[in-house]
Amino acid sequence: MYQPLFTAITLPFLTFTLLAGCGQSERTLAIATGGPAGLYYPFGGAMASLWSQVLPGVNAKAEVTGGSVTNVIQVARKESDLGIAMADVVSSAYAGTGRFPEPLPLRVLFTAYPNIVHMLSLRGSGVQSIADLRGKRVALGAQGSGTSVAAINILTGLGLSLDDIAPRYLSFGETTSGLKDGTLDAGFVVGGLGIAAVTELAVTRDIEIIALTDTEIAQLVELYPAYSGYVVPANTYNGVSKARQTLGIWSAVVVHEAMPAALAFALTCTAYRDHARLLNVSPVVKDMTLANIHQLAAVPLHPGTLRYLRNPEDDCGDSTGVGQLTQPATG
Numbered sequence: 001m002y003q004p005l006f007t008a009i010t011l012p013f014l015t016f017t018l019l020a021g022c023g024q025s026e027r028t029l030a031i032a033t034g035g036p037a038g039l040y041y042p043f044g045g046a047m048a049s050l051w052s053q054v055l056p057g058v059n060a061k062a063e064v065t066g067g068s069v070t071n072v073i074q075v076a077r078k079e080s081d082l083g084i085a086m087a088d089v090v091s092s093a094y095a096g097t098g099r100f101p102e103p104l105p106l107r108v109l110f111t112a113y114p115n116i117v118h119m120l121s122l123r124g125s126g127v128q129s130i131a132d133l134r135g136k137r138v139a140l141g142a143q144g145s146g147t148s149v150a151a152i153n154i155l156t157g158l159g160l161s162l163d164d165i166a167p168r169y170l171s172f173g174e175t176t177s178g179l180k181d182g183t184l185d186a187g188f189v190v191g192g193l194g195i196a197a198v199t200e201l202a203v204t205r206d207i208e209i210i211a212l213t214d215t216e217i218a219q220l221v222e223l224y225p226a227y228s229g230y231v232v233p234a235n236t237y238n239g240v241s242k243a244r245q246t247l248g249i250w251s252a253v254v255v256h257e258a259m260p261a262a263l264a265f266a267l268t269c270t271a272y273r274d275h276a277r278l279l280n281v282s283p284v285v286k287d288m289t290l291a292n293i294h295q296l297a298a299v300p301l302h303p304g305t306l307r308y309l310r311n312p313e314d315d316c317g318d319s320t321g322v323g324q325l326t327q328p329a330t331g
Contacts, residue, residue: 029060032071032083035142036064037172039192039282040084040251043112046281047082047253047271054270055317067145069099075256076104082267086115086146086190087226087250088153091298099149105257107302110268111295113284114248116230117150118189118198119210122179123239127186129210130158137166139175139187147172150227150249151188157223158216172197180205190249192284194236202238209237209244220247226296250295255302264304269316272308 031048034040044062051060063080065071071083072093085093096103121127127136133155141147148169152162170178170187176197178184189197201207209232212220217229230248234241253271255264271278272290279285290309293301301309308314 029058029081030079031060031062032065032074032080033062034065034067034071034084034145035171035173037197038067039195039284040067042281043278043285044084046278050274050277051267051270054274055266058266065144066142067147069093069146069149070144072104072106072254075254076106078256078258081255081259082109083254084112084251085254086150087252087296088224089146089149090252090254090296091226092149094299106254106299107257107259107264107305108296108299109253109255109264109302109305110271111288111292112251112253113192113282113287114228114230114250115146115190116193116195116232117154117247117249118191118195118232119154119186119246120175120179120189120198120201121186121208121210123206123208125185125208127210128208130155130160130212130216132210133160133186134164135166136185137168137178137183139168139170139178139184141169141175141188141190142171143169146249147188147190150190150247153224153227154188154220154247157220176201179207186210192282193232194283198237202240206239207237209240209246211244212246214245217245217247226250226298250292252296252299254299257302259302259304261302261304261307264302265307265314266304266316268302268305268308269312269314272312273316 031044033044041062041064048060048062051058068085068089071085072089074080075083092098093100093104094106127133140151172189175187175189179187179201221227227247227249230246232244232246234243275288
């Protein structure tokens, strides 16, 4: 359990780094992402590179973290300026439900792409359904990750408890290693379609993606409206020749409600205007469109984002007021 947000030591939201010798200040943005084996980290790195190159006076960096739960807490504490997180975690954090004892002061900057729930086992393991997980060693994702939240929601939503399995809290890399060496029977990997952890495992082992029935999906969507059915196309992964029905969960880039509107506008404007550069990270980023920006309806968009939606033709940097955040320091 994390410490209450407002008793924690917070970092000032507007932190300036003095450049030696010239007295000029530069805005540094920390982006909370995930582990290196997932898609959040390279996606965050692509955004950091884009914003650092395009927006004057802005320097951004992607940080490796435990994932969605960690990210929303860090943003709420102002320890990170932005965070990438799954919709179910963001919705719960904003409402102060589930593992969040109080509402967190978050806003959605924009939605990113749908994460796909990969429930993995190896062919011949005898694990082909959620019910088959009873008594098995199951990796639920890293502590503090959106994967662990989704995995527990799916298990409990379909009638299993953590007492019914031997749970392991492992990163994607540890999960695939455990499946390879036989120390795990199954594992959850939640990320973009074609995620490297699953792709690489499928090259060396005959994998199964545990499919959900229509009834199971309807039951989970009723419990968790942030989820939706998703079909993994045949041959997305080596050896998986038939389509598999599972869940999709949108990801969002979130910020503190106190982020200046000018900065939020500039970040959103640049991300959409230079979307082609972000698309180089993964094909799933194609879903980061204005048509999908309202996918996380339970959490408000930041006022800076709303300004962009009203005025998409405005200049992203020069006329937004970002320069006010990067004025040369005096003295």
